[in-house]
Amino acid sequence: MRLSGIQSTRLSHHVPRRIRNIFAQDADVVPNSLRKTLEAHRSSNRARLIRKIYPRTPAAGLFRPWIPPENRAGYSPPESTHPVSDESEVKKPSKKRARSRVPETKPRGPENHLINAIRSADQNTPEQQPWVNFLAPVKIASDAATHLDAEIQALDRYLIPNPSEQNQITQVSAEIRSLLxxxxxxxxxxxxxxxTGxxxxxxxxxxxxxxxxxxxxxHNPRGPSATRPKIQDAHVSLLRQVEYTLQSSPMLIDQVKWPTKGRxxxxxxxxxxxxxxxxxxxxxxxxxxxxxxxxxxxxPALRSLYIGARALLESRGLFGSTQASITPEALAMLVVAFLKMNHGRYSEPYHLGDKFLDLLRLYGTDINLxxxxxxxxxxxxxxxxxxxxxxxxxxxAYRRGQRSLIGAKRTAAAKGNTLVDRRLCVQDPTHFMNDLGRSCTRTPELQNALIVAHERLSRACDTWAGPERNNSILTTALQANFDELDRLRGRIVRPVY
Structure with missing residues (x-):
């Protein structure tokens, strides 16, 4: 029997309150009942000795996590078939691999590497303008704004899925639904x-x-929170079952992972x-x-302006939460706010050239994000x-939400938390207390990219000499290479099963 650390000889009537507190803190000690105390100790000892054993084949309704081969007992890595003549040749590559693992700890989607910016030092990767092939015939290109308008629409037509790609995306969606x-x-x-489109x-x-x-x-709008631990655990349990099902498919085996942060x-x-x-x-x-x-x-102008701004930011590595930058929802809301604030300002329904320039100037120089x-x-x-x-x-309600969002930034500034203080703040119109821009902590870089793009586009419009072949205005702002994007698009159209 396990008793408290105080010896019985030290017990006296001078410290009864101390004894009661000690007994109350130990759940296995029942005051005034030796039999119940012994039973509590036996139960505690059994709980420490008995462990759960999983069968080799999961029973019906039981989820068994999939373990990679390299993490299983008795696994030995395959020996290299290349002969090694010098011991020093083995140590040098290992150091290089150790350094290359550091940036891979952050999950990155394919969209963060497919449109790459071209720098002046790059000689073998010239800037490209594939959207020029999608330009619609313009009757009269009287000014640069009209030509820029046509280029933005052409970039929209180039980057959206074509019919063949859309068919493959629909087929993949059907396969996943059938699998799950x-x-x-x-x-x-x-x-x-x-x-969203x-x-x-x-x-x-x-x-x-x-x-x-x-x-x-x-029917119960004032119900409990959707992010309470009970529901979060239920979500994780369901996703674990989905993970086990996906890993059993040859199309997805060894390709399933969990992001490190977030929901x-x-x-x-x-x-x-x-x-x-x-x-x-x-x-x-x-x-x-x-x-x-x-x-x-x-x-409909939302899509063209969104795609133009996304291509610009994506080519600079400033798009997506994995890049600590703006998310698709936050970028779309920035464009929506701009269109709402300038409603009725433009005479024609599109006028995308002027709108795109004003969008870059507003969020680049006019305000401090x-x-x-x-x-x-x-x-x-x-x-x-x-x-x-x-x-x-x-x-x-919207003002209370704004007060809360700005208050969080001011509190972070007072505590010296510069990441939270300078992050982007975009109020969610469907939930005023929600900040859609909280993932973007690279706000200065984002604004600098918009400023540079606005200066280049304005200069190109001022020096525009007419709609000649390969005389693109939008190229001066993007300066991007689309080779990786074209490779992925070819893989989508011709998948290898």
């Missing part, structure tokens, strides 16, 4: 850019695994096409995604002045 049918409680739904040919495929949360039903999301690489697949859990399609889709239906937040509904900007009391009896 025995595991998923409901049919997986497509979300993300392929749902802002997808590029190399955009990721995002699947939503509908998970019914009864306490948070639509539980499962990633997998489709071997035949090279597309990156992401699997999320949730009750329904996110409200932000539906908002972007609805706005795109009413204002490190200290100012961007609001979409109602459109505008908010900063430290939002923290001052307004004297209103009932404060609007």
């Amino acid at each position: 049918e025995p595991v998923a409680p409901q049919i997986p739904q497509i979300i993300g850019s392929h749902y 802002l997808a590029l040919a190399h955009s990721d495929l995002n699947f939503l695994l509908p998970f019914e949360d009864l306490p948070r039903s639509r 539980p999301v499962l990633e997998a690489r489709h071997r035949p096409t090279g597309l990156l697949l992401r699997f999320h859990c949730g009750e329904r399609v996110p409200a932000t995604t539906r908002y972007i889709r609805d706005y795109l239906i009413n204002n 490190q200290s100012v937040g961007v609001a979409v509904n109602p459109p505008g900007f908010f900063g430290a002045e939002i923290l001052r009391p307004t004297g209103e009896e009932v404060e609007p």
Whole structure:
């Protein structure tokens, strides 16, 4: 029997309160009952000795995690078939491999390496302008803005999936849905850019695994939080089953991984096409995604401006949360806020050339995105002045959200947290307390890229000499190479099964 560390000879009536506290802290000691104390100790000892043993073949309804071959017992790596003549030749490559592992710790999607910027020192990778082949015949190109308008539309037509690529993407989606049918409680739904209509040919495929949360039903809007630990554990359990199912498929084996941070999301690489697949859990399609889709239906200029800005940032390595930069949703909301603030300013329905230049100037030079937040509904900007009391009896919900977002940045600045202080702030129009730009901590680099692009485009428009062949205005801003993107697009059209 295990008793407290105080000897019985030291017990006296002078310290009864201390004894009761010691007994209360030990769950295996029941005061005034030796029999119950012995039973508690026996139960505790059994719990330490008995362990769970998993069978070799998983039973029905039991999930067994897949273990890579190199992590299994008795695994020995294959010996190299190349002869080694000098011992020093073995040590040098090992050091190089150790250094190369450092940048690979951050998960990166294929979209972060397919459009690469061209620098002046690069001689063997000239800048390209493949969208010129998609230029529609223009009757009269009277000015540079009209030609830039046509180029932005041509870039849109070049980067969106063509019919052959779209057929393959639809086929991959059908294959994944069929594969997950025995595991998923409901049919997986497509979300993300392929749902909103802002997808590029190399955009990721995002699947939503509908998970019914009864306490948070639509009839009970004030239900518990959707991110509470109980539901997060249920999401992880479902994603583990999806992981086991995906790893059993030859199209995805050894290609499934978990991102290191953020909400539980499962990633997998489709071997035949090279597309990156992401699997999320949730009750329904996110409200932000539906908002972007609805706005795109009413204002088609959103897609062309979004694709132009994304190509510019992606070529500089400033696009995506894996690059600590702006996410697709945040970039789309920046464009939506710009279009709302300039509603009725442009005479023609598109006028994409002038809109694109004004977009770059607004977010590049007119405001400081490190200290100012961007609001979409109602459109505008908010900063430290939002923290001052307004004297209103009932404060609007959007203003309370802005006060909270700016307050978080001010608190971070006071504590010396520069990453949070200078990160991008974009208020979610569907949830005023949500910041869509929190993943972008490289705000100074993002603004600098927009400033340089605006200067180059303005200079190219001023010196434009007419719509001659290979006389592209947009090339001066992008200065990108699309070889890797073309390779992936060819792989999507002709997958290797």
